[in-house]
Amino acid sequence: MVWARTYLDEPVDLDGRARTVRMSRPHPPRRFRDRTGTSPQRWLLQQRVDHARLLLESTDDTIDRIAADSGLGTAVNLRHHFHRLLGTTPAAHRALFRSA
Numbered sequence: 001m002v003w004a005r006t007y008l009d010e011p012v013d014l015d016g017r018a019r020t021v022r023m024s025r026p027h028p029p030r031r032f033r034d035r036t037g038t039s040p041q042r043w044l045l046q047q048r049v050d051h052a053r054l055l056l057e058s059t060d061d062t063i064d065r066i067a068a069d070s071g072l073g074t075a076v077n078l079r080h081h082f083h084r085l086l087g088t089t090p091a092a093h094r095a096l097f098r099s100a
Contacts, residue, residue, distance in 0.1 A: 004044055008051050008071040012044060048072050049085050056094040063090055 004012060032040045052070040055061060061069070067078035082090050 001043075005047055008044075008048050009069055010071065012040075044071075045081060046085065049081050052078055052082060052090065053086070053093065056090055057097045066090070 029040055032043070036043055038046075048071045052066050052072060055066045055069060059066070063075040063078060067073060067075050070078070072078045072081060078090055082088070082093070086093065088096075
């Protein structure tokens with residue numbers, strides 16, 4: 001989890017991570033779900049959206065730059081996941097935060 005938060009902008013290879021901790025491929029996701037209550041993929045997506053949210057609040061970076069820096073790839077992906085998880089758009093969130 002610490003590694004993933006540190007490298008949010010990089011792809012996560014579950015097979016590689018499983019080898020690193022010397023577990024079979026299905027074992028780490030089960031352990032992860034037991035510990036967090038969610039899948040590794042959902043947890044990582046939430047971390048990426050949270051990171052994007054913080055960047056929107058604290059920088060003037062473009063939506064494209066924030067999408068890349070948070071590991072969501074494109075502005076389209078950022079908008080989609082941001083809206084799905086937070087119920088608003090990145091631009092609206094930034095505007096609301098800046099007006100507060």
